Amino acid sequence: MGSIWEIDFYSRPILDENQKKIWEVLVCESLTDIRTKPDSLFRFAKYCPSTQVNSVWLRTALEEAIAQAGVSPVKFRFFRRQMNNMITKACEDLGIPAQPSRRTLALNQWLQQRMEEVYPQEPGYQAATNPSVRMEVPLPQRLPDALIGQQWAFVTLEAATFADMPEWEIGFGEAFPLEIAGVKAETKIPGVIVLSPRAMPLAGWMSGLELANIKFDSKETPQLLLETGVTESWILASFKDPQMIAEAKGFENAKQQANGVHFLAVQANPEVEAFAGFWLLQEPNLP
Numbered sequence: 001m002g003s004i005w006e007i008d009f010y011s012r013p014i015l016d017e018n019q020k021k022i023w024e025v026l027v028c029e030s031l032t033d034i035r036t037k038p039d040s041l042f043r044f045a046k047y048c049p050s051t052q053v054n055s056v057w058l059r060t061a062l063e064e065a066i067a068q069a070g071v072s073p074v075k076f077r078f079f080r081r082q083m084n085n086m087i088t089k090a091c092e093d094l095g096i097p098a099q100p101s102r103r104t105l106a107l108n109q110w111l112q113q114r115m116e117e118v119y120p121q122e123p124g125y126q127a128a129t130n131p132s133v134r135m136e137v138p139l140p141q142r143l144p145d146a147l148i149g150q151q152w153a154f155v156t157l158e159a160a161t162f163a164d165m166p167e168w169e170i171g172f173g174e175a176f177p178l179e180i181a182g183v184k185a186e187t188k189i190p191g192v193i194v195l196s197p198r199a200m201p202l203a204g205w206m207s208g209l210e211l212a213n214i215k216f217d218s219k220e221t222p223q224l225l226l227e228t229g230v231t232e233s234w235i236l237a238s239f240k241d242p243q244m245i246a247e248a249k250g251f252e253n254a255k256q257q258a259n260g261v262h263f264l265a266v267q268a269n270p271e272v273e274a275f276a277g278f279w280l281l282q283e284p285n286l287p
Contacts, residue, residue, distance in 0.1 A: 154247040158189070213260070
C-alpha cells in the first residue's frame with residue numbers, strides 16, 4: 001500500500017499588502033505505522049494569494065508537492081469540512097481520492113507548530129484566535145446488524161508493549177508512533193476489544209472508514225460510540241449492566257491520562273492471538 005497524505009488549505013493569520021488574508025496549503029504524510037519516524041515524513045508548504053484561492057491553484061500546488069516527493073499518495077485526508085468541495089475537486093482532478101477525516105495527527109501537530117513559530121515571524125502577522133473547525137455532530141448511527149459485536153472488553157496495555165506491534169498478526173489496522181502523542185513507555189493505554197464471530201467482515205468494514213476515536217456517552221442511554229470521518233459516529237454498544245458502565249467510565253478516565261490515546265481491537269474470540277483489526281487512536285484536538 002502506498003502512502004496517505006494529509007492536506008490543509010485555509011487562510012492564515014497573515015495579511016498581504018492589500019490587507020487580505022494570505023492562504024496556505026500544507027501537505028504531509030500520515031502517520032500509519034508505529035515505527036514511523038516523524039522527522040522522516042514528507043512535508044510541503046506553499047502560500048497562496050487570496051485572489052487565487054480555487055481548486056485549479058490547489059491542484060497545481062499538489063502537482064508540485066507530488067513532483068518534489070517523487071511519488072503520489074493513494075489518498076488524501078483533510079479535516080476542514082468547509083473546504084470539502086474545493087479539496088475534493090482538486091484531488092479528483094489528479095485522480096486521487098480525498099476523504100474528510102479527524103485522523104490527521106501529523107498535520108495537526110505541524111499546523112500548531114507553525115501557528116506558534118512560523119506565522120508570527122511573517123510580515124503582516126495578525127495575532128488572533130484561529131477559527132474553530134468543530135461542527136455539530138449528528139445523532140450516532142446504528143451499526144448494520146451483521147456487524148454488531150457480541151461481547152466487549154475494556155483492557156489496558158503499557159505503551160512499551162506497542163513496540164512489538166509490527167510482529168502482531170493483524171488483518172486490518174493502522175497506528176502511529178506514541179512519542180508524537182506525548183506518551184511515555186510506562187503509560188497505561190486503554191482499549192476496547194470487540195468480540196464477534198464475524199470479526200473479519202467487521203474489521204474490513206471499519207477499515208473503510210476514517211476511524212477517529214472511541215467515546216463513552218453516559219447521557220440518557222449509556223453508549224460506546226465509534227467516531228469516524230469528520231462528524232459521523234456509530235453505536236458500538238449500549239450498556240445497562242452497572243459493571244460495564246463503570247468499566248466504560250474507567251476507560252474514559254484512563255484515556256485522559258494517556259493524552260487521549262487508546263485503541264480498538266476486533267477478534268473472533270478471546271482465545272485467538274490474532275487480531276482481525278487493530279487501530280491505535282487518539283481523540284483529536286483539531287486546530
